[in-house]
Amino acid sequence: MLRASGLVRRFGGLVAVNEVSLNVADREIVGLIGPNGAGKTSLFNILSGQLGPDSGSVSFAGQDITGASASVCARAGIGRTFQIVKPLVSLTVHENVTVGALLNYPLATAREKAAEIIDRVGMRSLLDQQAGSLTLESRKRLELARALSIEPKMLLLDEILAGLNASEINESIHLIRSFAHQDGLAVIMIEHNLHAVMSLADKVVVLDYGRKIAEGKPEVVVRDPAVVAAYLGSDD
Numbered sequence: 001m002l003r004a005s006g007l008v009r010r011f012g013g014l015v016a017v018n019e020v021s022l023n024v025a026d027r028e029i030v031g032l033i034g035p036n037g038a039g040k041t042s043l044f045n046i047l048s049g050q051l052g053p054d055s056g057s058v059s060f061a062g063q064d065i066t067g068a069s070a071s072v073c074a075r076a077g078i079g080r081t082f083q084i085v086k087p088l089v090s091l092t093v094h095e096n097v098t099v100g101a102l103l104n105y106p107l108a109t110a111r112e113k114a115a116e117i118i119d120r121v122g123m124r125s126l127l128d129q130q131a132g133s134l135t136l137e138s139r140k141r142l143e144l145a146r147a148l149s150i151e152p153k154m155l156l157l158d159e160i161l162a163g164l165n166a167s168e169i170n171e172s173i174h175l176i177r178s179f180a181h182q183d184g185l186a187v188i189m190i191e192h193n194l195h196a197v198m199s200l201a202d203k204v205v206v207l208d209y210g211r212k213i214a215e216g217k218p219e220v221v222v223r224d225p226a227v228v229a230a231y232l233g234s235d236d
């Protein structure tokens with residue numbers, strides 16, 4: 001599904017993403033972890049067209065999308081959420097999600113598709129509420145609904161569990177699992193909640209200072225000495 005190879009992105013003297021390669025298969029759930037500032041969101045920004053790479057390549061569903069715009073990446077089937085949620089605050093929940101569905105459908109159908117997605121993420125009762133008046137939990141769900149609204153083949157989830165309570169996290173875990181196992185989506189989730197990563201991810205990738213320092217099965221990766229050192233802030 002996704003093949004990213006040798007991705008590099010610099011900001012001035014800082015190498016935010018440093019020679020990162022990553023493959024993701026259909027239905028695979030990949031946990032992307034690493035300390036603050038490791039380059040996780042920057043990597044998402046490259047994969048979803050918010051940021052161009054300085055070098056490296058990205059192919060998705062057989063299409064070369066290296067350096068492609070956000071709208072090209074969305075059309076190719078990459079849906080994402082933003083760490084800092086950004087709903088269109090003056091629009092309703094239904095309208096926010098309809099905007100994404102307009103990528104594939106005329107207005108009347110887009111509204112129907114949007115309502116189905118809103119149901120799926122458990123927001124039916126909030127359909128006509130203004131996005132600006134939602135709680136954090138609901139804004140996170142809306143962000144997920146917006147990512148789904150383009151009918152993606154791959155979902156990039158940037159810390160969608162942050163700030164949620166234990167039962168909300170459990171609901172979200174079931175929902176994320178269903179996207180991969182029922183809908184066949186590939187999922188990459190950036191997540192600081194290791195319990196969620198351990199219970200969901202088929203594979204975990206660890207970034208530290210822009211570099212990939214480990215990749216593999218969750219239970220193996222979390223015991224990797226390099227990963228433990230990165231999390232404990234050892235200076236090697």
Ligand SMILES: Nc1ncnc2c1ncn2[C@@H]1O[C@H](COP(=O)(O)OP(=O)(O)OP(=O)(O)O)[C@@H](O)[C@H]1O
Pocket residue numbers: 011014016034035036037038039040041042043083
């Ligand atoms: N647009 C930008 N301009 C300059 N520096 C940036 C920009 N975006 C990110 N950075 C820097 O790149 C590095 C990686 O940032 P990034 O947001 O990708 O990290 P992250 O792993 O998502 O961190 P967090 O866990 O805190 O969300 C950081 O040092 C950050 O300050």
Ligand SMILES: [Mg+2]
Pocket residue numbers: 040041042083
């Ligand atoms: Mg981030």
